[in-house]
Amino acid sequence: MKKSIFSTLLALCVLHALTIRAQVKTQTVTGTVSAVNGEKLPGASLMEKGTGNAGKSDSAGNFRINVSSLNSTLIVSFVGYKTMEVNLAGRSKVDVLMEISSSSVQEVVVVGYGTQQRKDITGSIASISSATIKNQPAASVDQLIQGRAAGVDVSQASGAPGGRLNIRIRGASSLNAGNEPLFVIDDVPVYNNSKDPSGTSYGTFTPTNALASLNPNDIESIQVLKDASATAIYGSRGSNGVIIITTKRGTGNKMTVDYNGYYGVQTVANKLDLMNGQQHAEYLNDWAQSRNLPAPFADPAAIGKGTDWQDELFRPAAIQNHQVSLSSAKNNLKYFVSANYFNQDGIVINSNLKRYSFRVNADARLSEKIRFSQSLSYSRTVNRSVPTSGAGSGNIRSVGEKIYATSPTVPVFDENGDYVDYWYNAAKAESPVASLLTIQNKLQGDNLLGNVSLEYKPLENLTFKSLLGINLVNRNNQEYYPRATTYIGGLLGGLGMIGERKVTNVLNENTVRYTKIFKEKHNVELLGGFTWQREQDFSATAEPSGFADDRLGVNSIGSATGSKILNSSLTEWSMASFLGRANYQFDDKYLLTVSFRADGSSKFGAANKWGYFPSMAVGYRLSEETFMKDLKFLSDLKIRGSYGLTGNQEIGSYQSLATLTTSNSYIFDNKLVSAARHTRLANGELKWEKTAQWDVGLDLAFFDNRLRLTADYYKKDTRDLLFTIDIPGYSGYSSALYNTGGVENKGFELNLGGDIFTGDFTWTADVNFARNKSKITSLGRATSTTLFVGYPPGNYLGYVYEGVFHNQAEIDAQTAQTNVKPGDARYKDVNQDGFLNADDRIVMGNSIPEFIYGLNSSFGYKNFSLTVFLQGAAGADRVENTGLTDPSDSGNKSVRLLNRWSPKNPDSNIPRAGYSNVLTSTYQLMDASYLKVRNVQLSYAIPSSLLPGLAGSSVYVSGQNLLTSTDYIGYDPDGGGDYPTATTIMFGVNLKF
Incomplete structure (x- = not known):
């Protein structure tokens, strides 16, 4: 019941x-x-x-x-x-x-033709967010990459405003073809090769940085694609790595207005430690005595300190940046609009860079199935430059040469107030100050870069996209070297140059993407497409000389009475490509990526225009396995591996064809007749330079992603090098371009990041370290006196320096060197045959660092934050052949030559003044290892209660290149040529309305 x-x-x-x-x-x-x-x-x-x-x-x-x-x-x-x-x-x-979450912005990664979650990546990709590079005073984006991505070596080619940088990702893969990575800016491929017109035939012009036209303040993220799996989707241009730059787009459900501005002062980061006036006068007396000449200075002490030419040519220089941007993502329309003004005075007198830029990025959902996107930027750069490294071979001296080739015994002005332009033993003298102030060198460039795209989604999982990209470059250069103040101008009666260059690059991409999740565990993404790109490059230059008046300069080239060298050229290249990629994920732990690209380039022989570039990568997320779930401290554990082929086509157009020149004239029937002759042999067998690369990587995260570790080991083998080799003279040509030889790069990379403290006090740190070993595996049919099989490219070849001959007895005790005196250099007879000759040279050093590293630490307490960024390199060498080390000429010298050999200082191992047996040797070899304090920045986030309506605003003070620790005695071990780098102190403000 x-x-x-x-x-x-x-x-x-x-x-x-x-x-x-x-x-x-x-x-x-x-x-x-x-x-x-x-x-x-x-x-x-x-x-x-x-x-x-x-x-x-x-x-x-x-x-x-x-x-x-x-x-x-x-x-x-x-x-x-x-x-x-x-x-x-x-x-x-x-x-x-x-x-995107500010605390995990790198979780979503932009890859070729799409995006992926960081956890699903099978390739080797380094990410740099806009927060990392925010408020850094930089003329170009490549300056912001240095030290922030493992395996990316960035060195300064010139410290001038708008100066170029050299970027190597996992070493140099080529010898003659390009080694710069491919930049993809909002889906438009761009190379950082200069689009400037050339300078005069005397080597007066140093190319500027093509990326200086891009406003760094517009950048949202930077992805560095390093292994073949990541880069093979770009096929023929992936051998040197790919850097994808994504600019900002509209965000927020209302319109926001941002102002970002800073003002700073730059000073030369390092001055050379040179002799003063009295010291150099004493040196010149010794130098004259070694040549049996009368002493030029009766009383060196009377000269005192003399003129410090560094103080005369360097100056405190202003740098400022102002940007206003508007952003919104309301309803079906998103937009980001910015206007920017950047002005950087160079630390060398009469140098400056100005940039005016404007950007419009927009996204519109036209219907449920159609989406329109557009990215467009316009910039104008105006660059006033001065001669830098590589200028003129003495006829036109670089800034550094003007400093250490000019004696401090010479005053700037004479008793009449005129510039002094001659000093003892000066064969090609000019006043450094007057020449730099009066040289007219103005480069103006206009750049239009952008794309428009349309996406159509006929089915839920299917998307068609068509993109039209364009990169228009228009640059003109004007140079004038006056008769009155420059050596070359006085020699030629004034030297001028007008150059113009127009580059039109058009891109069309058509892709189809299919994505599908099957039974909640199988995730498939398929991508296929066809792309086409074409570039036309026109340039024209006129180089007149013999001007009647310096005041008109190149504004009156018709009045020039000297020779007028006229040149013009038109080149074109095009490339068609087919691409495909498949991504497969099973159960969020087994990952597979397969890609293939076929590129056809007009630059190669008729039978070899097409190159084929496959790649495959796998990944295994062990942290998703059941047996790993009990390890509560482990947030992520993924192992990955990849292999693939990439290519290189960075050679000039028409290299596979026989070319003609009409620059020669011949006499027929007593008449001067213009004629054409061959300048290059045809090579129909010219083909792609290819690089095979494999990579093994490990991604680890601990303690709810507070500690993160990424490690990679890789090996790259480049074969069929595009290599210019010497050919027999009886052929009528001196050299030709062939596919021959090989280069190997292998190394490892490590990136460690962590959120060490959270709460009111925060500390976040990121460390990256990379080591790359490069060697030439074959020269093939090529011969070289500077490249050696088994050694890396960039070697220095020279003699072993063993000090000096201290006395006549040491000279008499050997037979290898003849016609030497006490105080002359002593070199090692390496093969001990009793003679000193070329057979005694060794590979004595290399310009490539053995490893590079960076450390970025950010500390925060309530509204304050402090960021410290260190960057360094170790194991690189430099050969300093300037007057800093060579006491054989009469230019100014490093103070270390005060300890040179002399009868009063017979124990010294520094050669005497005026010694004659000057050879490139380990005496000039210097360790260029360094550690730099790249950036220190203190910021204060302004509370909204203090400035209502300005939430997210801040003020900051920042210092760049504050300290360099190095044994190198030149301006900068990181490069920069003869235009040194600057230390910058600046104040900035960010306001959000």
């Missing part, structure tokens, strides 16, 4: 519960989850707040979820993005736009 009653009551309760459940009506909500850049986010989690109702977005970012009420709130989350709470407010259809 009791059992029957209990059963009846239970049945009534169940029936009542079912009745109540039936009375609760659920509502269905649909929509899409997208990133701020418009990319759909598959696998995003959705949950109705306060209930168990949940769902996920599919492979196309679409979702469907049942909720208890259309007035409830959805909680939306996705790895790498800010978790959002969306109030439905009666809506049954919502589109969720997710913003």
